[in-house]
Amino acid sequence: MKSINFIIKYFIISVLFLACSKNSENTQIPTNQSQEITIFHINDQHGQLDNFSKIKHIVDEEKKLSNVLLVCGGDIFSGNPVVDNHPQKGFPMIDVMNAVGFDVSVIGNHEFDYGELILNDRFSQSKFSWICANVNTSNSTISQPNAFKTITINGLNITFLGLVETSGKDNDIIPSTHPWRVQNLTFEKFENSVVKYANLKESQQADVLVALTHLGENSDFKLANNYPYFDLIIGGHSHTVTNQTVNNIPIYQAGSNLNNLGKIKLSIKNKQIESISYQLINLNNYTNFDAAIKEKVDYYNANSNLDDIIGFSEAYHSKSDVGSLYTDILRKQMNVDLTFQNTGGIRNTLDAGNILKREIYSIDPFNNGSVTYSMTIAEIKNFLKQSKIAIYYAGVNILQVNSTIEIRDENNQQLNDNTTLTVGLNDYIPAVYDTYFTQTPTIKPYTTAEGLIEYLQNNTGAINYTQVNSYFQYQ
Structure with missing residues (x-):
């Protein structure tokens, strides 16, 4: 009886061993x-x-x-x-x-x-x-x-x-x-x-x-x-x-x-x-x-060296507030009559209190260059009307009256279509809308973010653009 049990156990163990061996070879x-x-x-x-x-x-x-x-x-x-x-x-x-x-x-x-x-x-x-x-x-x-x-x-x-x-x-x-x-x-x-x-x-x-x-x-x-x-x-x-x-x-x-x-x-x-x-x-x-x-x-x-204090904000600025701040500061930094910024290029808000260098780079992260053009009022209107781009701007007042665009100076005087203005903006806009920006631009030696930082570092006044509305899109 023991001999038969031994044979049965041996047979079962052998079958299990062969089965496991087969599985191990087959991945x-x-x-x-x-x-x-x-x-x-x-x-x-x-x-x-x-x-x-x-x-x-x-x-x-x-x-x-x-x-x-x-x-x-x-x-x-x-x-x-x-x-x-x-x-x-x-x-x-x-x-x-x-x-x-x-x-x-x-x-x-x-x-x-x-x-x-x-x-x-x-x-x-x-x-x-x-x-x-x-x-x-x-x-x-x-x-x-x-x-x-x-x-x-x-x-x-x-x-x-x-x-x-x-x-x-x-x-x-x-x-x-x-x-x-x-x-x-x-x-x-x-x-x-x-x-x-x-x-x-x-x-x-x-x-x-x-x-x-x-x-x-x-x-x-x-x-x-x-x-x-x-x-x-x-x-x-x-x-x-x-x-x-x-x-x-x-x-x-x-x-x-x-x-x-x-x-x-x-x-x-x-x-x-x-x-x-x-x-x-x-x-x-x-x-x-x-x-x-x-x-x-x-x-x-x-180790990013981004926490230098470069200015002071009196209030929290929403993205639209930042758009007004951005364009006005660049207008002064670039010494031009008018500045544009595409709304999609404003990527962050600005907190109240000390302004850090990192905040400007988070608002404007794309390393876009700064360029200027000479454009007539008629050319500016055509660009805004035909492209229907959503922008923030500074230096003039832009209005839509029915189907007409009016551009007025800071004294609210309407500008003639033949009037020429110097226009400053990031180089992304003329690259995308190249049919409206056909002349060779003047290239500034700094990115738009660097221009903002340089201006804030050199001007100690507190910033507050919460009451400014400089948004325009032709409808």
Whole structure:
């Protein structure tokens, strides 16, 4: 009897051993078995660094439980002077994202703000992949990014296709950045690019195909409706908190300025999403952090030399108040008759009390140059009427009377159409609206932000523009 029991036990052990040996040799996971993966995402951080230590902690905790990827929906630059005015513009963001462990980012429109050479340097320093299907850099100094990236994790193939918006100029196809900084690049509308990748999931043998976009919420909806190749869309650009399903495709966006971290949990079976759940994590309410990342961020913040006091504000200034302040100070600094500033170029408010250098750079983060033109009143009116640009201005009074624009001097005297004024503005405006600014400008030796800082440093009077309304847009 003992002999028979021994034989039975030996047989069972042998079968189990062979079964385990077979599984250990076969690293492929059966196609009929569900697998879990978590994709964390951010977008439009615009240079904000402080919450990355929290992201690192959250991601590392999740890695103990699941397969994890960490991705970005673009616009990592422009918005924080610690990043934008570092000796290597933008490098602190790359350094921190490398340390946190990002896997892939789509190129956003503000990635081009520093110019070609700097962007190429930042690309080369990145340990994560940059993707974009609708840009061609062959005539520039920027290395051509891949259109897509397939990441294999624990036997799963996750493919990301990158797309960037191209609504930066009415008569051109470029992203919303300074046109002079993308002169050597060629862009396609995303609709023309994405059709080339209709079979990408099959060709990459992907378990999940993700559109990682910097198009904005409405364009993501259009992408889902008209080009339903994707299992999900992770977006950016519109700074929205998006959690919607369009044409059976989930679409997510996590707001902006590193306030939130999106968490997508997927269960995948037979190359299909079996189940999906979503959580938007408010990083400002999250208390745990990674000490090493926090130390790195604290170092960049402490060594930025941005806390010099350069002026005093008597009151809190809203963005519209800041627009009035901005244009009037630049008018005086540039010694011109009239200044314009596009409303989208005012990126922050101004607190009451001491004005710090960092506040001016956060208001005006784009490193735009300062230029002047000579323009007749008729040319100025034509520009305002035809472009319908929303502006802040200083030096004159601009009114719309029915369908007519009137421009009056500071004594409220209407100026004749043949009168010539010197006009000062940032060089982004004439680059975008080049059909209205055809002459060669006079270039000032400072950026608009530097002009503001220099004026405030040299003029000790308190600032208060809360009662000034200098907004105009032709209706």
